Amino acid sequence: MPMIDVAGLAVHYRLDGPEDAPVLVLSNSLGTTLDMWRPQLAAFSRRFRLLRYDSRGHGETTVPPGPYAIGQMAGDLLGLLDALGFDRVHFCGLSMGGMVGQSLALRAPERLDRLLLCNTAAVIGPPEAWDRRAAAVEAGGMAAVAPVVERWFTADFLRRFPDDVAPFAAMLRDTPPKGYVGCCHAIREHDLRFLVSAISTRTMVIAGTHDVATPPGDGRFLAGAIPGAIYVELPAAHLSNVEAAGPFTRAVLAFLNG
Numbered sequence: 343m344p345m346i347d348v349a350g351l352a353v354h355y356r357l358d359g360p361e362d363a364p365v366l367v368l369s370n371s372l373g374t375t376l377d378m379w380r381p382q383l384a385a386f387s388r389r390f391r392l393l394r395y396d397s398r399g400h401g402e403t404t405v406p407p408g409p410y411a412i413g414q415m416a417g418d419l420l421g422l423l424d425a426l427g428f429d430r431v432h433f434c435g436l437s438m439g440g441m442v443g444q445s446l447a448l449r450a451p452e453r454l455d456r457l458l459l460c461n462t463a464a465v466i467g468p469p470e471a472w473d474r475r476a477a478a479v480e481a482g483g484m485a486a487v488a489p490v491v492e493r494w495f496t497a498d499f500l501r502r503f504p505d506d507v508a509p510f511a512a513m514l515r516d517t518p519p520k521g522y523v524g525c526c527h528a529i530r531e532h533d534l535r536f537l538v539s540a541i542s543t544r545t546m547v548i549a550g551t552h553d554v555a556t557p558p559g560d561g562r563f564l565a566g567a568i569p570g571a572i573y574v575e576l577p578a579a580h581l582s583n584v585e586a587a588g589p590f591t592r593a594v595l596a597f598l599n600g
């Protein structure tokens with residue numbers, strides 16, 4: 343389990359794939375870890391130097407006192423890239439990870455080759471919902487948000503593939519409560535609706551037809567606002583890289599290889 347110090351934050355990361363291949367960074371969603379990308383691991387690491395990491399407050403990365411901010415999380419990633427000596431990368435983030443990608447693209451476009459914003463939005467509201475969620479975890483620990491997993495997959499997928507869902511329920515359960523709450527605040531405060539049109543990186547937006555957390559309208563908004571962005575919609579709920587793993591992997595590879 344490689345760890346690296348990024349300005350006092352001990353970041354847990356994994357590198358796979360050929361050392362001389364272009365770097366592809368994968369950034370996780372709220373309540374998951376770098377293991378959320380397991381369905382893509384084999385295909386992506388054949389073609390790319392794959393960098394997966396646990397966002398602050400998640401997995402094995404340090405849990406600093408909150409609240410956190412998405413801009414700060416983009417700074418964590420820039421620090422990680424500097425520490426590993428990666429000047430320019432492709433970036434793919436899902437949900438909270440996609441918010442980090444938006445922030446990164448506005449702050450350091452020179453570090454990005456292509457950008458994939460998956461099941462994410464310029465804003466995920468309402469703010470009170472994030473306050474309620476944070477308060478529930480502060481009072482009752484991660485058990486209080488266990489039903490959130492039902493938002494990540496369709497009812498059909500939950501019923502038919504319990505073995506695929508179980509690791510995600512475990513990731514959520516094992517997320518440090520303070521880290522989860524810190525990230526709830528970060529998501530609550532993220533609103534780039536009036537800024538994403540300044541993103542100049544070549545971008546693909548992926549949405550899930552059945553996603554209730556970041557519905558297709560959110561993805562269409564991003565794709566409409568970011569100049570030249572491509573929009574792809576997959577038959578999935580929120581974790582489209584799991585529920586529609588094959589089409590997701592193919593869409594990403596086609597975009598990055600095109």
Ligand SMILES: O=C(O)CC1=CCC(=O)O1
Pocket residue numbers: 370371372373436437438439466490493529555580
């Ligand atoms: O947990 C959810 O409700 C879905 C979600 C929103 C931001 C994120 O990363 O996941």
